[in-house]
Amino acid sequence: MSTAELTELRLPEFKSLRDAVIPIDSLTVIAGRNGSGKSNVIDGLAVLSALAEGGDLRDSLDGGHDGPVVRGGSEGCAPLGTNAFQLGCTVSHAGSQYSLDLEIQVSPRLAIISEHLWSSRGSAGRVDYLRSDPPDPHSSDLQVRWHNGKRGVNPAIAMRSTQLLTSQAATRVPATSAAGRRVHEVAEIVLSAISGIFILDPDPHQMREYVPERDAALRRNADNLSASLKRLASERAVQETLLEMTRSLSEAQVSELTWATSSLGDVMVVVKEMMGGQVRPVPARLMSDGTLRFLAITAALLDKQPVSLSKTIQRGRLLVVEEIESGLHPSQASVLLERIKSVAAERNIRTVATTHSPPLLDALTGADHESVVVASRDKTTGWSRVDRLTDFPDYFEVVGRTSLGDSAVHDRLRPGKVNADAARAALAEIFKS
Ligand SMILES: Nc1ncnc2c1ncn2[C@@H]1O[C@H](COP(=O)(O)OP(=O)(O)O)[C@@H](O)[C@H]1O
Ligand SMILES: [Mg+2]
Numbered sequence: 263m264s265t266a267e268l269t270e271l272r273l274p275e276f277k278s279l280r281d282a283v284i285p286i287d288s289l290t291v292i293a294g295r296n297g298s299g300k301s302n303v304i305d306g307l308a309v310l311s312a313l314a315e316g317g318d319l320r321d322s323l324d325g326g327h328d329g330p331v332v333r334g335g336s337e338g339c340a341p342l343g344t345n346a347f348q349l350g351c352t353v354s355h356a357g358s359q360y361s362l363d364l365e366i367q368v369s370p371r372l373a374i375i376s377e378h379l380w381s382s383r384g385s386a387g388r389v390d391y392l393r394s395d396p397p398d399p400h401s402s403d404l405q406v407r408w409h410n411g412k413r414g415v416n417p418a419i420a421m422r423s424t425q426l427l428t429s430q431a432a433t434r435v436p437a438t439s440a441a442g443r444r445v446h447e448v449a450e451i452v453l454s455a456i457s458g459i460f461i462l463d464p465d466p467h468q469m470r471e472y473v474p475e476r477d478a479a480l481r482r483n484a485d486n487l488s489a490s491l492k493r494l495a496s497e498r499a500v501q502e503t504l505l506e507m508t509r510s511l512s513e514a515q516v517s518e519l520t521w522a523t524s525s526l527g528d529v530m531v532v533v534k535e536m537m538g539g540q541v542r543p544v545p546a547r548l549m550s551d552g553t554l555r556f557l558a559i560t561a562a563l564l565d566k567q568p569v570s571l572s573k574t575i576q577r578g579r580l581l582v583v584e585e586i587e588s589g590l591h592p593s594q595a596s597v598l599l600e601r602i603k604s605v606a607a608e609r610n611i612r613t614v615a616t617t618h619s620p621p622l623l624d625a626l627t628g629a630d631h632e633s634v635v636v637a638s639r640d641k642t643t644g645w646s647r648v649d650r651l652t653d654f655p656d657y658f659e660v661v662g663r664t665s666l667g668d669s670a671v672h673d674r675l676r677p678g679k680v681n682a683d684a685a686r687a688a689l690a691e692i693f694k695s
């Protein structure tokens with residue numbers, strides 16, 4: 263069984279971003295100043311993951327009891343002054359790459375105006391598994407062509423323009439031929455990868471209450487952290503890792519994780535710490551913001567095993583953490599990063615983290631630098647751009663002479679004329695061992 267993994271996010275026109283290509287590696291770090299567009303990249307991932315559910319666009323992007331999935335809802339996704347946004351991604355599965363590219367109009371009506379599911383395969387050339395025709399202004403449906411493997415123009419079927427077309431493939435494309443079943447399979451591969459995106463935006467203020475024990479599937483704001491940790495800890499090995507990670511971060515001597523139970527049977531996580539020669543219970547209510555955020559990140563990392571959707575496709579997990587250093591001492595931030603790297607590798611989870619912490623950047627190894635992208639605003643156009651750190655013309659000078667974190671502090675890293683090939687070649691030279 264092969265894992266379907268997101269390997270690239272594209273934001274050709276999305277919020278402040280223009281023509282941004284973000285490679286997704288095992289640990290992708292998005293660095294940049296305030297307002298440079300880091301969270302807008304995360305919003306792009308949030309939109310993809312919401313669309314994967316296959317519901318109505320309005321419900322997926324603007325609905326739900328937690329409000330819109332991104333700041334400003336669907337309308338906020340269109341770059342200011344426009345009424346549509348574009349985004350896309352590439353997914354890898356069993357050595358093949360599949361791409362999904364979308365354009366969504368936000369007004370006067372929220373609808374897909376173009377969707378393309380395709381792969382480029384060596385000698386066989388490109389296969390357009392699904393491709394929509396230009397919209398008909400008088401219809402709320404789109405005509406979508408599916409690859410039937412025959413000569414000539416692909417046949418068209420009608421699909422709703424208010425729901426991800428790829429998610430409609432399973433019910434609309436006839437499964438009576440091998441080509442039709444292949445379209446179903448490719449759609450499922452891409453949906454598996456994007457539904458494996460989990461965005462964590464822990465809010466410590468919401469984590470200090472008792473929560474029903476059964477409410478254990480960790481939510482984006484981690485308000486049900488206590489219940490989620492309790493479920494995870496019911497597995498002995500996971501409990502060990504949890505405890506060990508807590509110890510590695512905590513200044514205090516932590517001996518145990520337990521749970522307090524309210525009169526209603528709700529739970530709250532308690533860390534047992536040595537204080538004044540005695541073991542004392544510290545409930546979530548009294549924990550620091552940093553500790554709670556750290557526990558939330560740990561819970562997300564240790565959470566459920568990849569789900570297999572079919573015999574051949576396993577869902578790849580992508581954990582996204584905003585401002586990873588938030589609430590932590592610089593030295594703890596680098597410990598956290600180390601732990602994330604090792605646990606993520608062990609459990610085959612990819613992570614994307616945004617940061618503006620210089621010490622965190624300094625804690626990255628040369629090999630990690632390959633997966634650092636820097637968001638910045640173009641001085642002339644004002645749009646956000648995203649560049650690979652190693653493509654910066656002054657990258658070698660920076661890592662050679664000063665620290666990466668220092669350079670970020672003094673804003674010495676600015677994208678210039680990028681000579682990617684030369685930079686890569688030189689990099690390979692330096693890091694080959
Ligand atoms: N729809 C939009 N069109 C153009 N620019 C936008 C849009 N939405 C937000 N922005 C810009 O993006 C900025 C916020 O970027 P963000 O990614 O949140 O920054 P950070 O790097 O600090 O996370 C806003 O200040 C605004 O300039
Ligand atoms: Mg931000």
